[in-house]
Amino acid sequence: MIKKEWMTVVSQQNIAKNIYELTLQGELVQEMNEPGRFVHLKVSGQTMPLLRRPISIANIDQTNSRFTMIYRAEGEGTKLLAEKKAGDQVDVLGPLGHGFPVNEAQTGETAILVGGGIGVPPLYELSQRLNEKGVKTIHVLGFQSADVAFYEAKFAELGETYVATVDGSLGTKGFVTDAIREFNLQGDILYSCGPVVMLRALEELQLTKKGFISLEERMGCGIGACFACVCHTQNDPTGTEYRKVCSDGPVFPMGEVAL
Amino acid sequence: MIKKEWMTVVSQQNIAKNIYELTLQGELVQEMNEPGRFVHLKVSGQTMPLLRRPISIANIDQTNSRFTMIYRAEGEGTKLLAEKKAGDQVDVLGPLGHGFPVNEAQTGETAILVGGGIGVPPLYELSQRLNEKGVKTIHVLGFQSADVAFYEAKFAELGETYVATVDGSLGTKGFVTDAIREFNLQGDILYSCGPVVMLRALEELQLTKKGFISLEERMGCGIGACFACVCHTQNDPTGTEYRKVCSDGPVFPMGEVAL
Amino acid sequence: MSRLETKLPGLTLKNPIMPASGCFGFGREFSQLYDLDVLGAIMIKATTEEPRYGNPTPRVAETPAGMLNAIGLQNPGLEKVMERELPWLSQYNVPIIANVAGSQVEDYVEVARTISGSPHVQALELNISCPNVKTGGIAFGTVPETAKHLTKKVKEVSEVPVYVKLSPNVSNIVEMAKAVEDGGADGLTMINTLLGMRIDLKTGKPILANRTGGLSGPAIKPVAIRMIYEVSQQTNLPIIGMGGISTVEDIIEFYLAGADAVAIGTANFSNPYICPELIKELDEYLSANQIDHISELTGRSWSKDGKRTYYCS
Amino acid sequence: MSRLETKLPGLTLKNPIMPASGCFGFGREFSQLYDLDVLGAIMIKATTEEPRYGNPTPRVAETPAGMLNAIGLQNPGLEKVMERELPWLSQYNVPIIANVAGSQVEDYVEVARTISGSPHVQALELNISCPNVKTGGIAFGTVPETAKHLTKKVKEVSEVPVYVKLSPNVSNIVEMAKAVEDGGADGLTMINTLLGMRIDLKTGKPILANRTGGLSGPAIKPVAIRMIYEVSQQTNLPIIGMGGISTVEDIIEFYLAGADAVAIGTANFSNPYICPELIKELDEYLSANQIDHISELTGRSWSKDGKRTYYCS
């Protein structure tokens, strides 16, 4: 069930250039049952910034009623969020949307998890769940450069991990698709989150039979009521078919929505 | 000289219902040379609240580069100000305006200081300076009720002090003018700050030959540039004469401006 | 009698607080968060004759104390609204105000005729002010004669009272209000969004794919208050006020200006529980301030006795 | 050549940043805070033929991310401005733009004739958009023909280029811009304030004694950007943009929309050092982003090559 709660900051850490890892505690964590869903944060009790910010759930710890997000402090809202300290409160609405279906991968199969930039975080909870189920995970993480890269070691603990950076300062020089080609990575199922150009390139690659991708879109309500975040479906002759990223997604089966 | 400085909160204390005493530290204090002047505060580094808030200087401690304000937390801005804790920074513009002329009182004379509500604070620094100069001070402080009264003891240390409350919960029941009549207070010079109705009543009372009153008005710039805070002068046949409360005032000789 | 119960043409409201059109869909999503029965009414998303996909994304952008939207009237079309949304919503005991849009007079008339015939619809809200569609929209909302004509045509076919939603993007709001009053409108809703734009510094292009969009939220509240203040003194129509409401103090301000009920738009996004919260707080506010009935406040800023036209007796 | 130097009709500016009219008086107060020589220009407070006291107080109120003002054109009158203010200001090496106001055409013409004859005035800003005076003002700013006629009359007598200041309280801003262009305007300044209001909950009455006032500050920025975006594509006049600017990013946004220079109003109140700070930061921003000249950005949101009409060569 969707809930709104003032959750308490357990810790906030700067883990790469402008990248923060934020752990919150509260009852709402008990509703978090799927990797790839997101929360909608009001970063200030004041009028501004007005809108909530959608941030993916990166790690769920139900035993301690904690969850972790990883985000880039860039605009007004995320910069304010980065100022929160342990003990501060944050207004959280969630969990929202539909996440990555773990059940689509069978025990013994290999899943390729491809993340780009701040699309990497939701794959962390996903990878843990796949591994728990006995699914082998291969991780391909793409970043601009080494200074904004994060969680490579954490992913490496869960399975083979490849990194690509645009400037070549870490791992393969180029994009995630370059790393996939370089190491000839193969698997049964693909899970991905990152910029649209990356998702499009992956779709063209046709690496696996099955795949699930997570989209980003600017949001109003975050719950499906305002039509801010829609996208077209593929193969829609009428042009009026749509999916809402916030409530139908953010995760969609590859091939379902137009990129 | 007017300066803008991020000053540091030394202490913040709730001294009566919704009434706070805030002490700040910084170089700007060295510019504070007169009682009755004010500072213009930006209570948040964010866009909102947009405008600065004018608050009187209640006590100046140049040795320690500190000054104190007393204010009522009522609206958006002052409520935010009340949340500041020791060590926090506040954006201060000041000192602004013209204050109470201490030199108008001669050594050995008696000054009557009449304050109403949050008009009381600037009289505290004034009274100290008058006493230093050998002027005897009588204080008449008016409040709504006992729970919002403050600084009676501090004023009592400087001279005779009378309190009036509208509901009679402390001192004389009624207004400051009632207390003045009840105790038949007399003096050579009057200094006053408070609501316009009070100032008007005092003007009618003609208690002393000389008097100085401090006005309040909603402000834009606080430095005399925007014409937000003007008032008419008395005996102005053209109707175009004016004074700016922020830069010509807030203190005016009694009889100069129309109340 | 409750302090909040309010009677307006076609509408008997438990309380005068309702979600504004376009910020609440057709109620399905919010029904997962709270019981819609608590609401005074629901203004559903604009309905057009044919289904519309609307504008490309991005469709929203944030601004100082406000937001821009250019949804472009996305909706499933008249038929699906009649068959699916209205019957579903009718399970709740809450009046439905149907927001009607179109590109030409005939579209409006067609939608109004059909949707006003639904047993689930208590009133129409004529959206003559949507800034986010290429054709129609704007002229209906800015030219008095055009607005009057449209109102008349819709009134001829509507089986329920018609509220006309005014655009703030005009030189003279009173003129517009009087024109639709002449056209036979039963009430006004105001204001719709102000036309605005934001540019992305990284790309150098407008953030919204549609380039311009409608500005809503607290930023526009002073404009809404001013317009309601002016219009309420110059027409006899009841006014459902909106534009930046997010606190109970805002609601009181709208009433003092001249509103007879209020709608909450953008604030549903920052706090999806805002409507039930405000309903509760408004009741408490009136009680704490010894106000017997909310309608006593209507128009108090310009009339000693308030307006009191739409008192709930 | 500096990245910031800007040439506009009648004006050679060290940089394109200037205080907006009414937010800077005649410069005296701010001259105590910093050296006015750093400014691109100064737009002085509106001048009318006779001295005006303006409206009763309160004259300002705060709103979400904005403020309302109803000063009512208080000024010492033409004679004193000519004799006292202009000669005083001329000690600084900074162009003066004189904001001209009136109640009828003759007033404007008279002020324009005299003040444009001052050796200290480089351009006029025709204030046809002040929302805070009872007579005149509004019609000049909202009726295209009236605006055009006024512009023509003023142009006939003015010895310096005439910029017309547009009101945002209109249905069609492009129409207004074209009308004053037809009337012979040399440039546009936009936008003036949006008409708004706030009510005091304690008294139930409007906070401003004048009841309504002009809304300025960040809240109105999206409206300003939209209007400049529209107008810059449809006229050939240079535009001095204003409305809610408080950061260097805001300035860039105004340029991308189509501005050729910018003015800072309300932000002078929250931070009296804002103009010199922005001048410095703008230079740094251009340097950091390898932009050779600020004018390259003008109109970039709608034209690949930018507008570049008023390049400083």
Ligand SMILES: Cc1cc2nc3c(=O)[nH]c(=O)nc-3n(C[C@H](O)[C@H](O)[C@H](O)COP(=O)(O)OP(=O)(O)OC[C@H]3O[C@@H](n4cnc5c(N)ncnc54)[C@H](O)[C@@H]3O)c2cc1C
């Ligand atoms: C489902 C989903 C999950 C996300 N998960 C993460 C995550 O785990 N970590 C992370 O760093 N970022 C994530 N993002 C992106 C994140 O929402 C934006 O970076 C953030 O909203 C930007 O806010 P700001 O205050 O920095 O920027 P501003 O520029 O101040 O934002 C202004 C407005 O634009 C919106 N906006 C700006 N950029 C984006 C964007 N890229 N996507 C959506 N809205 C945007 C903001 O939400 C806000 O409404 C996610 C986005 C979505 C839709």
Ligand SMILES: Cc1cc2nc3c(=O)[nH]c(=O)nc-3n(C[C@H](O)[C@H](O)[C@H](O)COP(=O)(O)OP(=O)(O)OC[C@H]3O[C@@H](n4cnc5c(N)ncnc54)[C@H](O)[C@@H]3O)c2cc1C
């Ligand atoms: C010269 C001067 C000295 C003052 N000294 C003191 C003092 O020592 N202690 C104290 O408690 N108060 C003092 N005041 C009043 C104080 O400025 C207001 O109470 C305060 O600005 C209200 O801000 P807010 O955020 O609580 O209210 P809001 O309602 O959020 O304020 C909104 C706007 O209205 C203005 N405003 C509201 N009420 C007043 C008012 N009474 N006077 C002027 N502007 C107002 C605010 O400054 C702001 O611009 C003084 C005022 C002036 C002019």
Ligand SMILES: Cc1cc2nc3c(=O)[nH]c(=O)nc-3n(C[C@H](O)[C@H](O)[C@H](O)COP(=O)(O)O)c2cc1C
């Ligand atoms: C995302 C969004 C969608 C909207 N869609 C509609 C609509 O379909 N029909 C309509 O009449 N108004 C629409 N509006 C306008 C609102 O109903 C309301 O008039 C406006 O937003 C001002 O109120 P607010 O400031 O409380 O949001 C929409 C507003 C927003 C923010």
Ligand SMILES: Cc1cc2nc3c(=O)[nH]c(=O)nc-3n(C[C@H](O)[C@H](O)[C@H](O)COP(=O)(O)O)c2cc1C
């Ligand atoms: C207090 C105040 C007084 C103003 N006086 C004038 C004026 O005399 N003449 C004029 O053309 N504009 C006047 N303006 C409008 C500003 O010049 C400017 O157009 C408007 O405030 C928008 O810019 P901003 O948001 O940066 O303030 C005034 C604005 C304010 C806030």
Ligand code: FES
């Ligand atoms: S954000 Fe409102 S529908 Fe998705």
Ligand code: FES
């Ligand atoms: S507040 Fe601007 S002149 Fe006094």
